[in-house]
Amino acid sequence: MLFQVEMEVRLPHDMAPSAADELKRVERERAQQLMRDGKWRHLWRVVGHYSNTSIFDVTSHDELHAILTSLPLFPFMTMKVTPLCRHPSSIREDDT
Numbered sequence: 001m002l003f004q005v006e007m008e009v010r011l012p013h014d015m016a017p018s019a020a021d022e023l024k025r026v027e028r029e030r031a032q033q034l035m036r037d038g039k040w041r042h043l044w045r046v047v048g049h050y051s052n053t054s055i056f057d058v059t060s061h062d063e064l065h066a067i068l069t070s071l072p073l074f075p076f077m078t079m080k081v082t083p084l085c086r087h088p089s090s091i092r093e094d095d096t
């Protein structure tokens with residue numbers, strides 16, 4: 001099952017820079033592991049925003065929920081989740 005997930009990050013202004021850097025480091029490690037696992041298919045920065053648009057490939061809503069809520073930055077992100085299905089006009093084989 002494919003989902004588009006839009007994530008916007010808002011770190012507290014009073015968070016120590018070292019704490020923010022560590023959070024971003026562990027988030028990057030987790031995101032890259034999920035990409036290697038094939039769960040986080042695409043990750044794009046939204047120009048001009050501390051936000052991203054991502055595509056997840058998971059087996060259930062529960063799995064996506066577990067992944068998103070386990071992200072180190074989850075407490076500091078707002079998310080919009082959109083379920084996707086194949087477009088009938090698409091010629092891409094990997095759009096399933």
Ligand SMILES: O=C(O)C[C@H]1C=CC(=O)O1
Pocket residue numbers: 007009027028029031043050051052073
């Ligand atoms: O920077 C972000 O968009 C938030 C988050 C998503 C992946 C990652 O490494 O950080």
